[in-house]
Amino acid sequence: MTDRKTPRAVRQAMPLARDVAEEIAKLNGVCIRPIALKRLDTTTGKTEVVDVPCGSTLESKCPSCAKRNKQLRMAQCREGWHLDQEPIITPDEPTDEQTWLVEFCADMQAQRDQVAKAGEDTTDLDAVLAGLDIEINEAGMRGSVIGRTTTKRSRSTKRRQDAPDLPKRKMENTTLGRTYNGYRPSLFVTLTLPSYGKVRNGSPVDPDTYDYAQAARDALHFSKLVDRFVQNLRRVAGYDVQYFATVEPQKRLAPHLHMAIRGTLPRSEIKQIAAATYHQVWWPQADEPVDYEPVWGEDGYLNPNTGEYLPTWDEAIDQLDEPSHVIRFGDQVDGKGVLAGSKDADQCIRYLSKYLTKSLGDTAEGHSTHATRFADALRYEPCSPTCPNWLRYGVQPKNAKAGMTPGCCRSKAHKPEHLGYAGRRVLVSRKWSNKTLAEHKADRRTWVMEALGEPDAAADPHRYVWRPVRVGDPDIDPIGVRLLRSVAERQRWRAHLRDLEARATGQDLSAVGEAA
Numbered sequence: 001m002t003d004r005k006t007p008r009a010v011r012q013a014m015p016l017a018r019d020v021a022e023e024i025a026k027l028n029g030v031c032i033r034p035i036a037l038k039r040l041d042t043t044t045g046k047t048e049v050v051d052v053p054c055g056s057t058l059e060s061k062c063p064s065c066a067k068r069n070k071q072l073r074m075a076q077c078r079e080g081w082h083l084d085q086e087p088i089i090t091p092d093e094p095t096d097e098q099t100w101l102v103e104f105c106a107d108m109q110a111q112r113d114q115v116a117k118a119g120e121d122t123t124d125l126d127a128v129l130a131g132l133d134i135e136i137n138e139a140g141m142r143g144s145v146i147g148r149t150t151t152k153r154s155r156s157t158k159r160r161q162d163a164p165d166l167p168k169r170k171m172e173n174t175t176l177g178r179t180y181n182g183y184r185p186s187l188f189v190t191l192t193l194p195s196y197g198k199v200r201n202g203s204p205v206d207p208d209t210y211d212y213a214q215a216a217r218d219a220l221h222f223s224k225l226v227d228r229f230v231q232n233l234r235r236v237a238g239y240d241v242q243y244f245a246t247v248e249p250q251k252r253l254a255p256h257l258h259m260a261i262r263g264t265l266p267r268s269e270i271k272q273i274a275a276a277t278y279h280q281v282w283w284p285q286a287d288e289p290v291d292y293e294p295v296w297g298e299d300g301y302l303n304p305n306t307g308e309y310l311p312t313w314d315e316a317i318d319q320l321d322e323p324s325h326v327i328r329f330g331d332q333v334d335g336k337g338v339l340a341g342s343k344d345a346d347q348c349i350r351y352l353s354k355y356l357t358k359s360l361g362d363t364a365e366g367h368s369t370h371a372t373r374f375a376d377a378l379r380y381e382p383c384s385p386t387c388p389n390w391l392r393y394g395v396q397p398k399n400a401k402a403g404m405t406p407g408c409c410r411s412k413a414h415k416p417e418h419l420g421y422a423g424r425r426v427l428v429s430r431k432w433s434n435k436t437l438a439e440h441k442a443d444r445r446t447w448v449m450e451a452l453g454e455p456d457a458a459a460d461p462h463r464y465v466w467r468p469v470r471v472g473d474p475d476i477d478p479i480g481v482r483l484l485r486s487v488a489e490r491q492r493w494r495a496h497l498r499d500l501e502a503r504a505t506g507q508d509l510s511a512v513g514e515a516a
């Protein structure tokens with residue numbers, strides 16, 4: 001506010017000080033990419049410019065917000081892992097998980113019908129189906145699930161994935177693990193993709209035989225395989241298993257998964273489930289590129305040599321009689337039991353969140369030959385039905401339109417820093433900690449406000465009206481000034497909290513500074 005009176009010469013020197021201000025901001029955990037908003041206070045009629053933390057992790061490259069998000073994730077992980085009371089669930093948006101649930105339910109129904117036809121006992125399968133019904137209804141999907149699946153095109157029956165041959169327990173309507181002698185053990189599991197060729201120190205021993213295409217495809221479909229694993233896990237465990245998982249890069253640039261699982265199963269069963277889990281990709285082939293460049297005609301893409309139109313996505317799909325790709329885990333499956341509140345549990349939580357402030361490719365040496373070759377493979381691998389890369393393989397992408405160029409897909413999956421994995425880095429099941437990330441955030445905030453003896457600002461949601469600020473708005477101070485102002489504010493809070501801490505007895509306020 002005082003800064004508009006700052007002499008012009010000083011203000012012009014400000015950009016030079018920006019780097020310094022940014023460093024100071026980072027040291028103090030203050031957001032370095034704040035978003036300026038105008039806030040009208042409807043009770044006082046006063047308008048102020050307020051800096052809101054960018055809040056995001058990777059795209060904004062703001063280490064302070066990334067660090068805070070990581071701490072929230074750790075709190076979320078900790079709260080859910082050994083939960084001993086059933087969480088209360090609020091309805092949510094449909095997720096991939098629910099889509100799989102429907103498919104899984106169709107698998108089980110088909111199996112039941114077969115068993116019934118053979119005149120055998122269906123009690124077990126009926127119990128599983130009943131459990132699934134509850135699960136599906138809880139997942140917020142109403143109506144006839146089976147009906148919806150069978151109204152799909154006829155190919156869905158043919159292409160339905162077989163339920164792997166695994167032991168299964170009766171479905172119980174609980175998300176909690178069992179207790180053993182008063183203990184409530186949980187699991188920490190690591191799942192890895194198979195080998196694509198011998199690797200030393202993260203680099204292929206022989207890059208020419210290393211299977212880059214396979215590695216790229218597996219990375220692209222990795223999240224589907226994880227979904228399958230969870231479905232199989234629930235079926236074997238016989239309860240609504242909850243998990244908190246993170247996807248991280250291995251040195252060889254393949255994604256792998258660390259998963260905190262609530263409740264426990266024998267490790268041999270985890271291995272069995274991982275070995276039996278697979279995902280089929282029913283896409284056209286993407287191994288042999290065509291020897292022409294498709295051009296856009298009146299009705300889509302055509303071969304300029306013959307004038308013939310390329311098959312549309314739906315036509316190409318209808319012609320398939322086998323999956324183009326099947327993805328499975330590698331044999332490296334680690335699982336260990338972890339007890340609530342143990343040192344082990346803390347260590348696992350740190351491990352789970354280790355890479356959350358970095359993008360997947362950050363840990364890799366981006367300029368190594370291996371990284372370059374992998375990026376090349378990813379560049380031409382179709383990432384989705386709408387990917388322009390399909391033109392390279394003589395198929396029109398879904399929703400094809402003029403101007404598509406193979407190798408120029410803008411989807412996240414092709415970007416080297418994502419290593420082919422476009423999914424979420426943190427996968428949390430719906431009934432994990434009983435709270436959303438926003439609620440975990442609000443928790444910390446409320447706690448700090450209470451510690452400071454200040455009422456939480458969220459009291460009246462209609463008190464403030466927010467408006468965006470135009471670029472070059474004269475009310476906005478230079479970024480360096482804004483950062484230093486936030487730092488000063490942060491330091492004031494800290495001092496106040498130290499004061500409280502000195503007076504407090506037995507209450508741990510050490511983490512509060514981070515939440516402030």
Ligand SMILES: [Zn+2]
Nearest residue numbers: 031054062065
């Ligand atoms: Zn930020």
Ligand SMILES: [Zn+2]
Nearest residue numbers: 383387409411
């Ligand atoms: Zn693509």
